[in-house]
Amino acid sequence: MAAVSLRLGDLVWGKLGRYPPWPGKIVNPPKDLKKPRGKKCFFVKFFGTEDHAWIKVEQLKPYHAHKEEMIKINKGKRFQQAVDAVEEFLRKNKGKDQASSHNSTEEKNRRNSSEERGKQSAGEEKRKASLSEGKVKKGTGEGKKRVSSVSSERGSKSPLKRAQDQSPRKRGRPPKDEKDLTIPESSTVKRVMTGTVAGFKWPPSVSEPAKDSDPHFHHFLLSQTEKPAVCYQAITKKLKVCEEETGSTSIQAADSTAVNGSITPTDKKIGFLGLGLMGSGIVSNLLKMGHTVTVWNRTAEKCDLFIQEGARLGRTPAEVVSTCDITFACVSDPKAAKDLVLGPSGVLQGIRPGKCYVDMSTVDADTVTELAQVIVSRGGRFLEAPVSGNQQLSNDGMLVILAAGDRGLYEDCSSCFQAMGKTSFFLGEVGNAAKMMLIVNMVQGSFMATIAEGLTLAQVTGQSQQTLLDILNQGQLASIFLDQKCQNILQGNFKPDFYLKYIQKDLRLAIALGDSVNHPTPMAAAANEVYKRAKALDQSDNDMSAVYRAYIH
Numbered sequence: 001m002a003a004v005s006l007r008l009g010d011l012v013w014g015k016l017g018r019y020p021p022w023p024g025k026i027v028n029p030p031k032d033l034k035k036p037r038g039k040k041c042f043f044v045k046f047f048g049t050e051d052h053a054w055i056k057v058e059q060l061k062p063y064h065a066h067k068e069e070m071i072k073i074n075k076g077k078r079f080q081q082a083v084d085a086v087e088e089f090l091r092k093n094k095g096k097d098q099a100s101s102h103n104s105t106e107e108k109n110r111r112n113s114s115e116e117r118g119k120q121s122a123g124e125e126k127r128k129a130s131l132s133e134g135k136v137k138k139g140t141g142e143g144k145k146r147v148s149s150v151s152s153e154r155g156s157k158s159p160l161k162r163a164q165d166q167s168p169r170k171r172g173r174p175p176k177d178e179k180d181l182t183i184p185e186s187s188t189v190k191r192v193m194t195g196t197v198a199g200f201k202w203p204p205s206v207s208e209p210a211k212d213s214d215p216h217f218h219h220f221l222l223s224q225t226e227k228p229a230v231c232y233q234a235i236t237k238k239l240k241v242c243e244e245e246t247g248s249t250s251i252q253a254a255d256s257t258a259v260n261g262s263i264t265p266t267d268k269k270i271g272f273l274g275l276g277l278m279g280s281g282i283v284s285n286l287l288k289m290g291h292t293v294t295v296w297n298r299t300a301e302k303c304d305l306f307i308q309e310g311a312r313l314g315r316t317p318a319e320v321v322s323t324c325d326i327t328f329a330c331v332s333d334p335k336a337a338k339d340l341v342l343g344p345s346g347v348l349q350g351i352r353p354g355k356c357y358v359d360m361s362t363v364d365a366d367t368v369t370e371l372a373q374v375i376v377s378r379g380g381r382f383l384e385a386p387v388s389g390n391q392q393l394s395n396d397g398m399l400v401i402l403a404a405g406d407r408g409l410y411e412d413c414s415s416c417f418q419a420m421g422k423t424s425f426f427l428g429e430v431g432n433a434a435k436m437m438l439i440v441n442m443v444q445g446s447f448m449a450t451i452a453e454g455l456t457l458a459q460v461t462g463q464s465q466q467t468l469l470d471i472l473n474q475g476q477l478a479s480i481f482l483d484q485k486c487q488n489i490l491q492g493n494f495k496p497d498f499y500l501k502y503i504q505k506d507l508r509l510a511i512a513l514g515d516s517v518n519h520p521t522p523m524a525a526a527a528n529e530v531y532k533r534a535k536a537l538d539q540s541d542n543d544m545s546a547v548y549r550a551y552i553h
Helices: 063-073 077-138 141-153 159-165 176-182 187-194 215-225 277-288 300-308 317-323 334-342 365-377 391-396 407-412 414-420 432-460 465-473 480-491 500-516 522-536 544-552
Strands: 011-014 022-026 041-046 052-056 060-062 232-234 239-243 249-253 270-273 293-296 326-329 356-359 381-384 399-405 421-426
Touching: 011 041, 011 063, 022 077, 060 063, 063 077, 270 277, 270 317, 277 293, 277 300, 277 391, 277 414, 293 300, 293 317, 317 326, 334 365, 356 365, 356 407, 365 381, 365 432, 381 407, 399 407, 399 414, 399 432, 407 414, 407 421, 414 421, 432 465, 432 480, 432 500, 432 522, 432 544, 465 480, 480 544, 500 522, 500 544, 522 544
Parallel strands: 270 293, 270 326, 326 356, 356 381, 399 421
Antiparallel strands: 011 022, 011 060, 022 041, 041 052, 232 239, 239 249, 249 421, 381 399
């Protein structure tokens, strides 16, 4: 099949990471955002989402030519909404084109009519001047004398000069060299200057919102123009920082970072402790984006792959911390997090004034507060930054990072957060990120248990589990998480993407968090019991979707 030529403004289907092809439009990137090196790519804004990224040409297909094909293979509600948004955009754009063409025709007719009247006026003036000049030549001496007298009174201008002074140009018509300044812009120029492309100036002036920009891109533009004055664009870091009324701050990469390779890595030396499901993907993306990384893992063999990719090997946590500027850690639970810091040859032994430690483990607020205190007591800087996601999102660099603690350290980590995630939130003082992360995982774990419960109930009542999934995927609950976990269950594939034992741990900690403030968590408590039963059935090291087996045994 011959390659299709694409250009700015084209509607396309774009493949972004692990997601299915999605409708989007090729637009101008922000001026500060450099194009990735290597293969040719375009900057695409996707309809129905706030996603935007550099996409390689081979991952793009023309919208109209492949529309039917894509609609057949994608049935999700959000996908259909995105397609509807494209069609609405096309209808509005067609209406603008017709109106612009009509206005252009009327303007052209008016201009031609004006020019015709000008020509007639100029002809009339020349005829009068010619008659006047003839009369002067034929007149008597007295007449000549009178003309001479009049000429001297008017500054000795000749009759021809006077005729030129009375020409239409002096009555408001421009000279030739000024003509371009008065001709209205063509409809094509108007569309370029006022249409959707102009709407993607980054960032547009707050005082001049893009009135005619594509409404389906509005959320993207809204974050640039309609946030409070405390919002600003961190150009040098390619980040968008928006401070909410709650005091939290969101740092969102201006593109899908792990896909495009356009990050400028920090010149600080990075350390990373813990190469589990999440840590492995994080380190891989840090290396891909050009960071200098030293790794350590309790099981040293796990380091080999990353050494081959360019990482350096640290013999102990203390050695990594002492040789690096910022050290990240991602381990399984509160006990592992404490042992890593306080144990023999642990993190604390390598901390000196100015050394930075970022704990990405999902633990309770008391644990992270204790770790922060001992790190700071040695002159170090501390940030908690647990991540929301799974192994696949970690590999794709699409995690969501929840951070709290040292605000300056949070900003120093910006290029690292861009490499490993799509969004970061700064939540204030130490402990806030731990609490928020437990709440997020409590909701996720409870939802997973409910999915498993629904599928087993469908089975025992003689209903098709596949049909149930199809119905859910067409409704308000439709999501990638729902579809993937149901597919795991239907296929009997429980390869870990998020360990069941860890989601149960998070439910237990979330319930304890509720107890600490006397807040009931009955739904989480019920889900926790189901996961505990699944663990008793040896499902701990399987994916969280294996909670399904607690219902069928």
